[in-house]
Amino acid sequence: MITQPTLEIDRLILRPFELSDAPEIQRLAGDRAVAATTENIPHPYEDGMAEAWVSGHAEALEKGADVHFAVVLKSTGDLAGAISLMRIVKGHRAELGYWIGKPYWGNGYCTEASQAVMAFGFDRFGLNRIHARHVAQNPASGCVMKKLGMTHEGRLRRHVRKWGRIDDLVLYGILKREWRGPVLHAGV
Numbered sequence: 001m002i003t004q005p006t007l008e009i010d011r012l013i014l015r016p017f018e019l020s021d022a023p024e025i026q027r028l029a030g031d032r033a034v035a036a037t038t039e040n041i042p043h044p045y046e047d048g049m050a051e052a053w054v055s056g057h058a059e060a061l062e063k064g065a066d067v068h069f070a071v072v073l074k075s076t077g078d079l080a081g082a083i084s085l086m087r088i089v090k091g092h093r094a095e096l097g098y099w100i101g102k103p104y105w106g107n108g109y110c111t112e113a114s115q116a117v118m119a120f121g122f123d124r125f126g127l128n129r130i131h132a133r134h135v136a137q138n139p140a141s142g143c144v145m146k147k148l149g150m151t152h153e154g155r156l157r158r159h160v161r162k163w164g165r166i167d168d169l170v171l172y173g174i175l176k177r178e179w180r181g182p183v184l185h186a187g188v
C-alpha cells in the first residue's frame with residue numbers, strides 16, 4: 001500500500017487534502033480563470049463538489065491510481081492550489097496535473113510544487129516517466145512544463161472542446177534518467 005506523506009519544501013507544504021479545505025477549494029477552483037484552461041474543473045463549481053472530490057482521494061490512493069496534494073504556503077498556512085500525480089502505473093508512469101488559485105499566480109509556486117511531486121513520483125513511486133498536457137491557450141502551464149525540464153512530445157490538433165471552443169492539446173514528458181530536480185526533502 002502507498003502512504004501519502006506531507007512534503008516540506010522551500011516555501012510550500014504539500015499535504016493530503018482535508019474536508020475542511022472544501023470552502024477554499026470551491027473559492028479558488030471556482031474562479032472562472034482557473035477553470036478556463038483546464039480540461040476537467042467544472043464551472044460553476046457548485047456546493048458539494050469540493051467535498052466529493054476530497055472524499056475520493058483516499059480510495060484513489062488506496063488503488064494506487066492518483067495522489068493529490070494540497071499546495072499550502074508555509075508563511076501563512078493558506079491553501080494556494082492542488083497538485084496531483086494521476087493515472088499512475090506503478091513502477092512505470094504517471095500524469096502530472098495542477099492548478100494554483102489566481103491570487104497566487106506568478107510566484108513560482110506551481111514549479112516548486114511540481115518539482116517536489118516529481119521527485120516523490122520518481123523516488124517513492126518508482127516511476128520512469130512523468131507526462132503532462134496543456135491546452136494551447138494556456139502558455140503559463142507550458143512554461144511550467146519547460147521549467148521542469150520536460151520535453152515537448154507532441155500536439156494533438158483540435159483535440160479539446162470546451163465552452164464552445166476547440167483547442168490543440170500540447171504534450172510534454174520527462175524520463176527519470178533525464179530528471180535533474182531537487183532531492184526530496186523531509187516529510188513533516
Ligand SMILES: CC(C)(COP(=O)(O)OP(=O)(O)OC[C@H]1O[C@@H](n2cnc3c(N)ncnc32)[C@H](O)[C@@H]1OP(=O)(O)O)[C@@H](O)C(=O)NCCC(=O)NCCS
Pocket residue numbers: 033034035037038039098099100101104105106107108109110111112133134135138139140141143144
Ligand atoms: C498554470 C498555473 C498552474 C501556473 O501556476 P503558477 O504558480 O503561476 O506557475 P509558476 O509561477 O511556477 O510559473 C508560471 C510561468 O508561466 C509564465 N507565464 C505566465 N503567463 C504566461 C503567458 N501568458 N505566456 C507565457 N508564459 C506565461 C510565468 O512568467 C512563469 O514563468 P517564469 O517563472 O519563467 O517567469 C496557473 O496559472 C493555473 O493554475 N492556471 C489555471 C489552471 C491551469 O491552467 N492548470 C493547468 C492545466 S494544464
